[in-house]
Amino acid sequence: MFTGIVEETGTIEKIQPTAKSIQLTVRARVCGRGTKVGASVAVNGCCLTVVKAQAQGRDKLLRFDLLMETWNRTNLSSAQVGSKVNLERPVAATGQFGGHFVTGHIDGTGRIIRWERAGQDHVLDISAPPEVMRYVVFKGSMAVDGISLTVADLLPRNKGFRIWIIPHTFDVTALHTQKVGDRVNLEADILGKYVEKFLAGTRPRR
Numbered sequence: 001m002f003t004g005i006v007e008e009t010g011t012i013e014k015i016q017p018t019a020k021s022i023q024l025t026v027r028a029r030v031c032g033r034g035t036k037v038g039a040s041v042a043v044n045g046c047c048l049t050v051v052k053a054q055a056q057g058r059d060k061l062l063r064f065d066l067l068m069e070t071w072n073r074t075n076l077s078s079a080q081v082g083s084k085v086n087l088e089r090p091v092a093a094t095g096q097f098g099g100h101f102v103t104g105h106i107d108g109t110g111r112i113i114r115w116e117r118a119g120q121d122h123v124l125d126i127s128a129p130p131e132v133m134r135y136v137v138f139k140g141s142m143a144v145d146g147i148s149l150t151v152a153d154l155l156p157r158n159k160g161f162r163i164w165i166i167p168h169t170f171d172v173t174a175l176h177t178q179k180v181g182d183r184v185n186l187e188a189d190i191l192g193k194y195v196e197k198f199l200a201g202t203r204p205r206r
Contacts, residue, residue, distance in 0.1 A: 002042045004099035004141075004148025006086045007031055009174045010043070012079050013061060021065040024048075024076065031087040032060025040104070042088040044174070045146025045185045046074050047104025074106050075145070075183040084174040086146040099148030100141040101190050108132045109183045110144075113160065122170055127160035128186055135188035135196075136161050143187040147173055 007030050014025035024043070031041055032053070039050045041062060048070075052063035071077050079085065091097060110132065114125035126144065128136065136142060140151050142161065147169065153162040170176050178184070 001091055002045075002047070002088050002099075002102040002104055002146070003091050003097055004045075004102045004143045004146060005088065006147055006173050007088050009084045009172070010062075010087045012081055012083045012085060015079070015081060021067055022071045023063060024066055024079075025061055025063045026085060026087070027056070027059050028062055028087055029059050031089050032062060035060065035062065035089065040090050042086070042090075042102070042104045042146045044074065044076060044085045045102070045104065045143050045187055046070065046076060046106055073109070074185050075109055078183055084177050086174050088146060100143075102143045102146070102148060102187060103190055104146075105187065106185045107135075107187050110160065110186050112178060112180050112182050112184060114162075115178065115180050118164075120167055122165040122175075124163045124165055124175070125155060125160060126163070126184060126186075127155070132186050132188055133158050133160070135192040137192070140192075141189045143185075145174065145184050147175070 010026040010028040013027050016023040035050060035053055037050055037053055040047050048064040050062050051065050054061045108129050108131055110126040110128040113127050116123060136151055138151060142149055142151055149163045151161050152164050155161060
């Protein structure tokens, strides 16, 4: 379980297709500390399992094996060597829960349709598919590339949503490397999914 509070941005060092998967190697420093094989790390919000951890100076190279399902359904397929990615380790039972419940299971990808400075902040408009928008509510939580953010507004015809980005978030996440047209990973608040499931189960049978 994650909270959407990004610990650092890592750098993609290698992308290697194999017969069964895509091997993705990410250089990390903060998230490399104490991380061993078998551990989970959220990479752009996608929960991945470390299959190899190699120390390199103060950093650690973390390798993940991505199935084609994960590769095709996330924006990791658009990444290149040198790309920045948001990293977060699972929250400890004694840790601070500063964001919201983030599972690391991506619901779909959206596309940036507006990304510009507004005063000291930045405004970010994202178009999203219906299967994601059904869970988006005003002032609700949304994980965008693994970042816990608050929905500031819904776009016309429920085609997307708007988020305001404060300077700190802009500076410490990979959002500052994104541009209009780029894809972003989206995970809606899991609480909405549970409510939907519960209500569906309470409908009277005919």
